[in-house]
Every structure is written in C-alpha cells, then in structure tokens.
Amino acid sequence: MIRKTIVIVGGVAGGASCATRLRRMDEHAEIIVLERGPYASFANCGLPYHVGGVIESEDALLVAKGPLFKDRFGIDLRTGNEAVKIDRERRELEVREVATGRLYRQHYDALVLAPGAAPLRPSLPSIDLPGIFTLRNIPDMRQIKTWISARNAKSATIVGGGFIGLEMAENLRHLGLAVTLVEMLPQVMPPMDPEMVAPVHEYLLSKGIRPVLGTAVSGFAESDGSIEVQTRHGVADRAELVILAIGVRPETALAKDAGLTIGDRGGIRVNGAMQTSDPRIWAVGDAVEVRDRVTGAWTLLPLAGPANRQGRIAADAICGHSAQFNGTQGTAICGIFDLAVASTGASEKALLRAGIKGWDKVYVHAANHAGYYPGASRIHLKLIFRTSDGLILGAQAVGKAGVDKRIDVIAMALQKGGTVYDLEEAELCYAPQFGSAKDPVNFAGMIAANHLRGDSPLLQWSDPRLASFELLDVRDEDEFAEGHVPGARNIPLNSLRTALGSLDKYRPLAVYCAVGGRAHNAVRLLRQHGFNATNVSGGYTTWRHFNPAGNNS
Numbered sequence: 151m152i153r154k155t156i157v158i159v160g161g162v163a164g165g166a167s168c169a170t171r172l173r174r175m176d177e178h179a180e181i182i183v184l185e186r187g188p189y190a191s192f193a194n195c196g197l198p199y200h201v202g203g204v205i206e207s208e209d210a211l212l213v214a215k216g217p218l219f220k221d222r223f224g225i226d227l228r229t230g231n232e233a234v235k236i237d238r239e240r241r242e243l244e245v246r247e248v249a250t251g252r253l254y255r256q257h258y259d260a261l262v263l264a265p266g267a268a269p270l271r272p273s274l275p276s277i278d279l280p281g282i283f284t285l286r287n288i289p290d291m292r293q294i295k296t297w298i299s300a301r302n303a304k305s306a307t308i309v310g311g312g313f314i315g316l317e318m319a320e321n322l323r324h325l326g327l328a329v330t331l332v333e334m335l336p337q338v339m340p341p342m343d344p345e346m347v348a349p350v351h352e353y354l355l356s357k358g359i360r361p362v363l364g365t366a367v368s369g370f371a372e373s374d375g376s377i378e379v380q381t382r383h384g385v386a387d388r389a390e391l392v393i394l395a396i397g398v399r400p401e402t403a404l405a406k407d408a409g410l411t412i413g414d415r416g417g418i419r420v421n422g423a424m425q426t427s428d429p430r431i432w433a434v435g436d437a438v439e440v441r442d443r444v445t446g447a448w449t450l451l452p453l454a455g456p457a458n459r460q461g462r463i464a465a466d467a468i469c470g471h472s473a474q475f476n477g478t479q480g481t482a483i484c485g486i487f488d489l490a491v492a493s494t495g496a497s498e499k500a501l502l503r504a505g506i507k508g509w510d511k512v513y514v515h516a517a518n519h520a521g522y523y524p525g526a527s528r529i530h531l532k533l534i535f536r537t538s539d540g541l542i543l544g545a546q547a548v549g550k551a552g553v554d555k556r557i558d559v560i561a562m563a564l565q566k567g568g569t570v571y572d573l574e575e576a577e578l579c580y581a582p583q584f585g586s587a588k589d590p591v592n593f594a595g596m597i598a599a600n601h602l603r604g605d606s607p608l609l610q611w612s613d614p615r616l617a618s619f620e621l622l623d624v625r626d627e628d629e630f631a632e633g634h635v636p637g638a639r640n641i642p643l644n645s646l647r648t649a650l651g652s653l654d655k656y657r658p659l660a661v662y663c664a665v666g667g668r669a670h671n672a673v674r675l676l677r678q679h680g681f682n683a684t685n686v687s688g689g690y691t692t693w694r695h696f697n698p699a700g701n702n703s
Contacts, residue, residue, distance in 0.1 A: 154260065155260075156258065156468060157261050158182070159184050160264030162185070163435055164264040165183060165434070166190060166461070167457070168434060168464050168465045169223070170225070171461060172469065173223040175465060180226070181226065182226045183225060183226070184228050184231045184245060185227065186230065187288075188230060190219070190227055192287070193213055197291045200295075201295055201321050202323075202325055208288070233245055236407070238408055241261075242257050263431065265401035267450075268398060268399055269396075270397045270399055275380075277369070281392060283393055303391055305389040305390050306328070306329050306390065307329075307392045308329065308393045310332075310395035311340070313482075314393075315338070316339070317484065319486075323358055323359060330359075330379075331359055334367075334396075338351065338354070341480070341499075346530065349530060352698070366381060366382055367380065375390075376388040377390070377392050405437070408431075414439075414448060415450050416439075417440075419439055420433050420440075422474040422476070423463065423464070423473060424467065436450070440456065440460075442479070443476070443478060443495070444479060445500060446504075449478075451480055479544075479565065480495070481494040488550050490551075491547075491548050491553070492548075493557065494561035497534075509537060511533065511534045511687065512597045512687050512688075515666070515691045516528065517590075518551045519586060521586075527549060529553055531546070531594055533545050533570070537602065539569060540602055556589075559576065559578065570598035570599050570602065576589070576595065578592070605674070608685055609687070610687055611696050619684070620659050621662070623638040623690075624661060624668050625642065627642060647675065653676075659683040662693070663689045664689050665689045666685060666689045
C-alpha cells in the first residue's frame with residue numbers, strides 16, 4: 151500500500167473538517183495541517199460573545215485542541231507554520247515557521263487550500279491608529295478585550311452592519327459601552343431586503359445602539375484621547391475604540407502565485423468536487439467561489455456551514471469517492487440580543503441583480519406560537535416564489551422566537567425543489583407553546599397558493615399600479631384612527647356587507663388590514679359580489695416597514 155501525504159493549508163472550519171474526514175476515510179494516509187496562527191479549529195463565530203462575557207471561558211472556543219488532532223486522529227497539526235509558496239511541478243510547499251522564520255519544503259500527493267478570508271481594512275486616513283481593530287481570530291479578540299479593560303472604555307463605534315458588526319454591537323452593550331453603528335448602506339444586514347430589517351433598526355435604538363445609516367466612513371483622527379470617526383457627511387462619532395466589520399476578502403495570494411484559476415468574484419474557482427484548476431489541489435471554505443443554488447451565479451459566501459460541508463466533500467474526492475457540492479442557498483441567521491434575523495435562498499435584491507423575472511412575494515406577520523398561550527411574539531416572514539409553478543426561491547424572517555425553525559423548514563423545502571403548495575400542506579409540530587395549528591410557514595404557503603390560483607390575488611405596496619386602485623382599509627375604526635395609509639377609505643370588515651352599495655364596481659379595490667387576514671376575508675367577499683378586489687400583501691404592518699417614517703393621515 152502506497153501511503154499518501156495530504157497537506158491542508160488552514161486549520162479552521164473547512165480545513166479541520168477536511169482533515170478529520172480524511173482520517174475517517176483513510177487510516178493510512180499522512181495528514182498534515184499547516185496553520186499560520188497559534189490555534190486551529192476554534193469557534194470564530196463565538197469570538198464576539200467571549201468579548202461580551204456571554205461565553206465566559208476562552209477555552210470553550212477551542213473546538214479541537216492540538217493533542218486531540220494527534221491522539222485521536224493521528225493528524226500532524228503544525229500551528230505557527232505558514233505556507234508561502236506552492237511548487238506545483240514538484241508537488242511541494244515552501245513553509246515558513248512563524249516564530250523562527252525558518253523555511254522548509256513539504257511534499258504532498260494531494261493539497262487542500264483552506265486559508266479563509268481576511269477582514270477588510272481599507273486605505274483610509276489614520277486607519278492604523280491604536281484602538282482600531284478587526285476581529286478574525288483569538289489574538290484579535292484578546293487585543294480588543296485588553297484594550298477595553300486597560301482603558302476602562304465607555305464608548306465604541308462599529309463600522310459595518312453585517313453579522314460581525316451587529317454581534318459586536320450587542321456584546322459591547324453587554325459590557326456597558328455606548329455603541330454607535332455606522333453602515334454605508336441605508337440598512338443593516340445588507341444581503342436582506344430593506345423592508346425586512348426595518349424592525350431591526352427600531353430594535354437597535356431600543357437597546358441603546360445608535361445606527362448611523364447611509365454614510366460611508368472616510369477616515370479617522372485622534373481627538374482628546376478618543377478616535378474620531380469621519381464620514382462623507384461629517385463626524386459620525388467619537389469613541390475609545392473602533393471595530394471594523396465591513397466585510398472580508400478571500401485569502402487567495404498563495405493560489406494566485408501558483409497560477410490557479412481565480413474567479414470573477416476574487417475567490418478560488420473550483421468544480422463540484424472542490425477541485426481547483428490543478429487536479430492535485432483542492433480548495434474549500436471562505437476562499438472559494440461557489441454557485442448560488444437559486445440564481446446560478448458565482449458568489450462568495452463566508453459561512454461555517456458550507457465550509458464544513460466542502461471540507462468533507464474534498465476529503466471524499468481525495469479518497470476516490472464520488473462527492474459533489476451542489477452550490478449554496480446562503481442559509482444564515484444572526485442574533486441581536488433576543489431578536490433573530492434569518493434568511494435562505496435569494497433575496498428580492500439578488501433576483502433583480504441577476505435579472506431573473508417571473509417571481510412574486512408574500513408577507514406574513516404571525517405569532518410564533520398560539521396567541522392564547524403566554525409569551526407569544528410576532529414573526530415577520532417574507533417568502534419569494536416563482537409565479538409559473540410556485541417554486542420556492544427564498545425567504546427572510548425577523549422575530550424574537552421561532553425564526554430559526556421557520557427558516558430551516560423553508561431552507562430544506564427550497565433545497566429539495568419544494569413549492570408554495572408544499573408549504574401549504576406541510577405537517578409541522580404543534581402544541582400551543584411551540585406553534586399554531588396553522589404555522590407561519592403554512593400561512594405563507596396558503597397566501598401564495600391562493601394568489602397563484604387566483605382565489606385571493608395579491609398586490610405589493612411597491613407596485614406602481616397601486617395608484618389606480620381605490621385603497622380600502624378594513625380594520626376597525628380605532629385602528630384606522632391611530633394610523634393608516636394616506637388616501638385610504640375605512641370600512642371595517644364587520645360592516646363591509648352592508649356597505650357594498652357605496653363602493654364603485656368599476657374601479658379596482660386594493661384592500662388591506664393590519665397583517666392580511668381580514669383583508670383576505672374581505673377580498674373573498676368582494677370578489678363574489680362582482681368587485682375586482684386585491685389584497686395588499688402584509689397589510690399596514692408591511693406598509694410601515696416600507697415607510698418607517700411614513701406620514702400617517
């Protein structure tokens with residue numbers, strides 16, 4: 151038996167997963183993991199929570215310590231060893247010992263690149279001032295904790311409103327710091343559609359986090375012991391520390407220097423078996439480009455779940471087994487205190503960017519469990535589907551409880567090619583403390599299916615055709631008085647039958663209520679009486695998300 155030498159560059163997520171899968175598939179291979187940092191297989195998703203004290207022990211972040219690699223798996227883990235050059239012809243790596251600078255060469259029969267992605271640190275004035283940090287690994291985390299403790303810091307500015315930015319904002323608030331969050335776009339969580347994160351902006355304010363949206367940082371300056379965060383619109387904040395959380399860039403220098411194919415998005419290009427343009431070299435994780443399951447476009451997706459799956463697939467392929475990574479649908483969730491923001495599949499923005507047509511959407515605002523059971527809270531859910539056959543294209547949800555469950559259900563349906571008709575019929579767990587007999591997922595399917603069948607057609611608040619409709623609000627009078635869409639006429643649902651004579655049968659009606667349920671009943675009534683009535687999806691709640699500072703008449 152010829153003993154293969156398999157070298158893996160990078161020991162976190164995809165690299166560690168690949169190494170342990172390789173050992174399970176090949177007991178005789180020599181497996182070497184090169185990690186330039188001091189730690190491998192650590193939980194980088196948990197770093198913000200150790201900064202905030204939610205995860206008390208740093209040791210808890212070490213998923214697999216060095217001795218475990220050696221003793222349980224027989225893997226040669228070399229931390230503090232950086233691969234600096236690939237000699238593809240000789241199948242050798244040039245490796246540098248970080249502590250000593252010593253260079254040596256390491257042969258490989260198969261090579262896996264899992265270098266990850268580095269935080270963006272743009273060339274802005276004074277960006278290298280002390281107190282400006284990025285967060286990628288345990289040493290970064292320690293520096294932030296030390297800085298806060300040594301200065302008894304009371305204020306911080308986060309630059310970037312994505313996963314890391316929001317998680318760091320929460321955890322710095324746990325420490326009692328005043329937090330400002332600066333985001334270049336007019337919304338946090340940029341991959342999501344703007345109306346879906348409107349509740350998040352209000353929630354951040356309620357938690358003492360000041361969002362400064364729609365303005366890009368232009369530089370930094372020292373100001374009386376603080377750091378001044380400058381934007382194109384002036385000074386956004388002065389704080390004792392700054393966290394840069396503006397995104398990541400795939401680490402591809404090693405691959406580029408070796409002449410491996412790099413994709414248009416800047417990641418290493420791989421096939422379904424995670425194989426690069428060199429048949430002896432594989433690549434996994436944040437450094438690679440992957441296909442979007444819904445749009446078919448190449449994309450970069452720095453998420454731990456796909457990275458771990460890719461590591462397993464590369465290991466299987468190296469061991470001669472048939473394995474394919476079939477793309478990603480970007481299923482992800484972010485926690486902000488007790489609020490969850492989650493998505494799967496394509497957003498509306500992504501579909502428009504890809505030029506994909508023939509789709510529609512529904513909004514559901516439903517309780518996470520039976521309303522009569524104490525503690526029910528609302529889930530805001532958006533479902534996007536293809537109009538020709540109801541194929542699920544994507545979903546987004548925001549809420550305090552049960553968001554993960556609903557997005558996971560829809561993610562699995564999407565992965566298996568499910569439709570809104572499948573969601574309509576989905577059999578899900580029900581007890582009053584866990585859900586409802588008609589789950590929010592069922593409601594989303596039912597509303598979309600009713601629309602596609604023509605039983606209760608939908609109109610969107612963003613649809614320009616809405617201007618030609620008479621707007622009918624079927625909520626109760628006291629609700630209407632508290633706030634309504636400008637130009638709407640109020641006829642409560644309970645009075646609608648007796649008021650039919652006051653409506654113009656020759657003008658189409660756009661009907662709304664608080665969330666859509668009463669409007670659905672009204673539309674069914676009106677259509678059977680000869681009116682051209684349409685339900686405006688999501689009702690007044692969705693209108694408020696599109697118009698968070700809207701003028702209530």
